[in-house]
Amino acid sequence: MLHQPRRxxxxxLPLALLAGGSLWWKQNAIEADLAAxxxxxxxxxxxxxxKPWASVSVRGRDAVITGTAPSLAxxxxxxxxxxxxxxxxxxxxxxxxxxxxxxxxxSARREGxxxxxxxxxxxxxxxxxxxxxxxxxxxxxxxxxxxxxxxDIPTTATRAAELGLEQLxxxxxxxxxxxxxxxxxxxxxxxxxxxxxxxxxxxALPQGISSGGINVTVPGPDVSQAPPPAAILxxxxxxxxxxxxxxxIRLVGSVGSxxxxxxxxxxxxxxxxxxxxxxxxxxxxxxxxxEGKALSAIDQLKGLASGTAKITGTVYSFTGVAADPAAFDxxxxxxxxxxxxFSIGDLIxxxxxxxxxxxxxxxxxxxxxxxxxxxxxxxxxxxxxxxGRVAGGLRVVDEMRLAGGFPDGVDYAALTEAAxxxxxxxxxxxxxxxxxxxxxxxxxxxxxxAMSVRQALAALAAPVVAIxxxxxxxxxxxxxxxxxxxSADLAAPPPRLETMAPAAEQLPLPTIPVPPPSLEAMAPPVxxxxxxxxxxxxxxxxxxxxxxxGSSGTGMAAAATAAAPPPVPAAMxxxxxxxxxxxxxxxxxxxxxxxxxxxxxxxxxxxAEQRAEHGPVLDRLAAAIKRCGAGARIEVAGHTDSxxxxxxxxxxxxxxxxxxxxxxxxxxxxASALVVVGHAASRPVAPxxxxxxxxxxxxxxxxxxxxx
Numbered sequence: 132m133l134h135q136p137r138r139x140x141x142x143x144l145p146l147a148l149l150a151g152g153s154l155w156w157k158q159n160a161i162e163a164d165l166a167a168x169x170x171x172x173x174x175x176x177x178x179x180x181x182k183p184w185a186s187v188s189v190r191g192r193d194a195v196i197t198g199t200a201p202s203l204a205x206x207x208x209x210x211x212x213x214x215x216x217x218x219x220x221x222x223x224x225x226x227x228x229x230x231x232x233x234x235x236x237x238s239a240r241r242e243g244x245x246x247x248x249x250x251x252x253x254x255x256x257x258x259x260x261x262x263x264x265x266x267x268x269x270x271x272x273x274x275x276x277x278x279x280x281x282x283d284i285p286t287t288a289t290r291a292a293e294l295g296l297e298q299l300x301x302x303x304x305x306x307x308x309x310x311x312x313x314x315x316x317x318x319x320x321x322x323x324x325x326x327x328x329x330x331x332x333x334x335a336l337p338q339g340i341s342s343g344g345i346n347v348t349v350p351g352p353d354v355s356q357a358p359p360p361a362a363i364l365x366x367x368x369x370x371x372x373x374x375x376x377x378x379x380i381r382l383v384g385s386v387g388s389x390x391x392x393x394x395x396x397x398x399x400x401x402x403x404x405x406x407x408x409x410x411x412x413x414x415x416x417x418x419x420x421x422e423g424k425a426l427s428a429i430d431q432l433k434g435l436a437s438g439t440a441k442i443t444g445t446v447y448s449f450t451g452v453a454a455d456p457a458a459f460d461x462x463x464x465x466x467x468x469x470x471x472x473f474s475i476g477d478l479i480x481x482x483x484x485x486x487x488x489x490x491x492x493x494x495x496x497x498x499x500x501x502x503x504x505x506x507x508x509x510x511x512x513x514x515x516x517x518x519g520r521v522a523g524g525l526r527v528v529d530e531m532r533l534a535g536g537f538p539d540g541v542d543y544a545a546l547t548e549a550a551x552x553x554x555x556x557x558x559x560x561x562x563x564x565x566x567x568x569x570x571x572x573x574x575x576x577x578x579x580x581a582m583s584v585r586q587a588l589a590a591l592a593a594p595v596v597a598i599x600x601x602x603x604x605x606x607x608x609x610x611x612x613x614x615x616x617x618s619a620d621l622a623a624p625p626p627r628l629e630t631m632a633p634a635a636e637q638l639p640l641p642t643i644p645v646p647p648p649s650l651e652a653m654a655p656p657v658x659x660x661x662x663x664x665x666x667x668x669x670x671x672x673x674x675x676x677x678x679x680x681g682s683s684g685t686g687m688a689a690a691a692t693a694a695a696p697p698p699v700p701a702a703m704x705x706x707x708x709x710x711x712x713x714x715x716x717x718x719x720x721x722x723x724x725x726x727x728x729x730x731x732x733x734x735x736x737x738x739a740e741q742r743a744e745h746g747p748v749l750d751r752l753a754a755a756i757k758r759c760g761a762g763a764r765i766e767v768a769g770h771t772d773s774x775x776x777x778x779x780x781x782x783x784x785x786x787x788x789x790x791x792x793x794x795x796x797x798x799x800x801x802a803s804a805l806v807v808v809g810h811a812a813s814r815p816v817a818p819x820x821x822x823x824x825x826x827x828x829x830x831x832x833x834x835x836x837x838x839x
Contacts, residue, residue: 161218162189169194169213169222176212177205179254179280185209185226190737192220193774199227201254202282203539221774223736229254232281233535234481236450237292238308238373238439239265240383241299241318242410246272247381249373250309251281257289264293268300277375285312287337294336298329302347306371306383310450310477313343317369317443320347343477346443368421370411371441374432374451378405384442386425387417395422398429420472434458436483441476448476452535453483482506482533487566490531490547492518494554494561494573498526503564504534506543514547521555538567541595549591553584557601570744572600575728582729593822598744603728719759720835726755732791732831736772739786741794749791752833753798764836766806767792772825773812785809791831806836 166189173196174183184205185198194213200206206224213222237250239261246265252258258278265274291314295307298316302325305318314336320326326347333345348367370384380399386392392411399407424447428440431449435458438451453462462480490503499522505511511531518527537543546569550562553571557580560573571588575581581601588597730748734740756765769788771780788807796802817824 162191165189165192165194165216165218169196169216169219172212172216173209176208177201178256179229180258181256184254187213187222189219191779192218193737194219194222196222196224197226199229200224201229203228228539229280229282230484231283231539233283234311234450234452234479235281235284235288236308236310236439236479237278237288238306239292239296239299240306240371240373241269241272241302242304242383242412244269244272245275245410246296246299247275247277247373247383247410249277249375249381250279251284252278253284253289254280254282255289257284257292260289261292261296264296265299268296268298277373277379277381279376285339287339288312290337291340294332298332301325301329305347306369308343309340310343310479312340313477314340315343315345317344317346318348320349323349325349368417368442368444370421370425371439372399372425372429372432373439374403374435374437375405376437378403379408380405380429380432381408381410383410384412385414385417386411387413387415387419387421389413391422391425395425395429398426402429402433424473431462434462435480438480442473443476445473446476447473448478450477450479452481455483458483482535484536485534486536488534488536488538489563489565491561491563492547492551492554494525494557494559496559498528500528500530502530503532504537505531506535506537507533510543513544514551517548517551521551538594541567546591546595549588553587556580556584560601567594568596568598570598570600574602578603578725578729585729589823599730600744600747601728601730603725719763719765722755722758723752723765723833723835726751727833731827733826734787734829734831736774736825736829737783739769739783739790741790745791745794749794749798753795753800756795756800756804759804759835762838763804764806764838765804766808766834766836767795768832768834769807769809770814770816770828770830770832771812772828773815773819774825780811781809783809784811787829787831 166187169187169189170183170185173185173187177200178184179199179201183198184200185196188195188197196206196209196213200209206226206228209226210222210224213219232251235251237252238248240247240249246269248261248265252261258276258280261278262274262276265272288309291309292307295309295314295316299305299307299318302318302320305316308315314333316329316333318329320329326349329347330345333342336342346367368385370386371382373381373383375381380403382395382399386395392409392413395411396407396409421442424442428442428447428449432438432440432451434454435451436454438449441448449462485504488504488506490505491501493500493502499518501514501518505514511533514531515527515529546564550564550569550571554560554562554573557571557573557575560571562572563570569588569591571584575584581599581603584601585599588599591597727748728751732745732748734742756763759765767788769784769786769791771784771787785807786809788809792805792807795805812819812828815824815828816830817827819825819828
């Protein structure tokens with residue numbers, strides 16, 4: 132059987148598929164079980180209105196937590212709880228947060244059998260408790276719930292709100308409001324005893340809640356038994372307009388006439404695109420200036436994203452969140468500056484919430500321009516004072532505005548101080564804050580300053596992410612030798628020897644008697660004899676007569692010598708070409724290091740995707756590799772952090788290096804110049820026991836290899 136593989140080998144394929152499918156199914160089942168257990172564990176400790184807020188997904192043994200956390204502490208605790216579950220190695224929170232109650236406001240208003248609840252409530256089930264309290268206070272009431280969830284609400288606010296709802300059950304109409312920790316109650320009681328009971332109950336507010344005023348009225352006596360009309364007091368004014376975040380406006384309270392009611396209602400409808408609810412009543416005898424104040428209040432509500440305008444007697448209160456920075460700048464001054472017979476009560480206009488929260492500082496040769504937002508007047512003043520110190524004599528241009536929405540857990544003063552301090556270590560540049568991301572771009576005077584700036588920004592605490600894009604002065608390399616001028620190729624050849632010698636008659640030589648040399652002395656050795664080149668055309672020479680007798684050998688030699696033409700001297704050889712100047716090959720490592728300028732190619736957790744900030748670095752790197760010349764070889768090395776010690780880390784490191792290689796090829800680098808390797812987590816540059824260290828280890832590096 133074993134010697135006949137054709138019979139048993141085909142059975143291995145379905146067996147391998149079955150084994151692989153089992154492992155895959157088991158892995159999915161394990162991940163689902165880890166996610167479910169972690170989700171249940173988080174829900175057991177924190178919820179939002181009694182419902183789980185966290186959703187956990189698991190990949191391998193690593194968990195990711197998403198959802199809207201009720202507080203910063205709940206988000207941090209979710210990571211700890213998840214990592215405490217057996218089988219989970221690491222948990223990362225990628226959750227959102229409920230908006231902060233800044234400023235905090237809540238109100239309940241009763242009109243007959245209708246109770247309207249609005250404002251902000253804590254996510255600890257306070258909504259359900261307040262709705263239940265309203266139903267208990269006003270039996271059979273119609274409850275209108277306009278409340279929104281928020282965090283950072285005073286701990287005793289819900290108890291104060293419940294107490295206010297209890298007292299609303301004792302009046303025919305009225306309101307209970309909380310602005311910060313100040314509690315206010317207004318209403319109309321049936322008799323003096325009821326009013327006294329309400330005042331007694333509200334005299335014992337929960338600890339931490341202060342009284343902002345209690346105004347409970349009792350209906351006057353029967354008109355038939357009343358004193359003369361001159362002694363009748365006018366009714367108490369109580370009117371308000373409440374604008375919700377969706378633009379809906381609710382008008383509540385008393386107005387002096389049906390015509391005034393219609394004009395106020397028309398103005399409200401014209402001021403918003405949301406629905407308008409009319410709960411106003413007409414009561415005679417109200418002050419004549421009430422209608423004008425109500426119309427003015429509705430006009431001012433246009434500048435609020437949400438808020439309340441309220442008239443109580445002769446006191447006007449205006450609270451809410453500005454719709455935009457321009458509205459915030461004008462609203463408070465407009466309300467304070469009105470001279471219409473009303474005094475100012477609560478005046479709380481919070482700056483608008485912008486997302487993402489941004490701020491920037493631009494340094495030019497003649498000015499420092501500050502733009503974007505500051506979370507408060509104090510924070511803005513601190514930034515301006517710091518800018519004046521670091522800028523020296525440079526002019527500071529302030530274009531900042533106030534806004535809410537700055538990320539929780541981040542120190543605005545410390546972040547702007549780091550940005551301005553490091554910006555003025557550069558010769559030029561800009562700093563920008565966008566949410567929790569700080570970007571510093573510009574030109575450093577040298578490599579040392581650039582590295583120091585990057586290290587200073589890298590030390591900023593999480594959740595701040597610092598990004599630098601710093602240039603350096605151009606690197607200085609020895610210039611190549613200048614090519615010879617074109618005129619050198621057109622120069623005349625060197626002169627011949629004859630032209631170099633002066634004429635014979637110009638060189639008088641002294642006559643020195645020299646005995647004639649013998650023929651043997653004049654003739655060179657045979658092996659050294661160089662025959663001159665005879666010109667092709669020679670003048671005819673008459674043959675000498677030969678004497679029959681008396682002729683000697685000496686005479687014949689002399690005759691032959693006299694008849695021969697003079698030898699033609701050989702031309703001088705051209706001067707040798709200048710030896711080429713030897714230049715050392717460019718120092719590729721220095722070129723690469725200068726191009727990187729200390730920037731690092733870092734990656735997000737468990738990803739091999741290019742970030743936006745990689746682009747400028749890769750542009751400089753591609754140009755530098757091309758300057759290294761032919762034959763240069765650059766190792767593109769990918770790395771990971773120590774999480775997930777499986778074979779996937781090796782592939783992840785190779786994928787990261789491959790992405791960088793593809794980007795360099797796209798920028799014109801030769802494929803033969805790049806060598807891709809992956810080192811997984813075997814070569815960390817920082818400890819893997821913190822998120823900051825792990826972030827530095829998720830990287831790609833570039834090393835110069837020996838030339839082939």
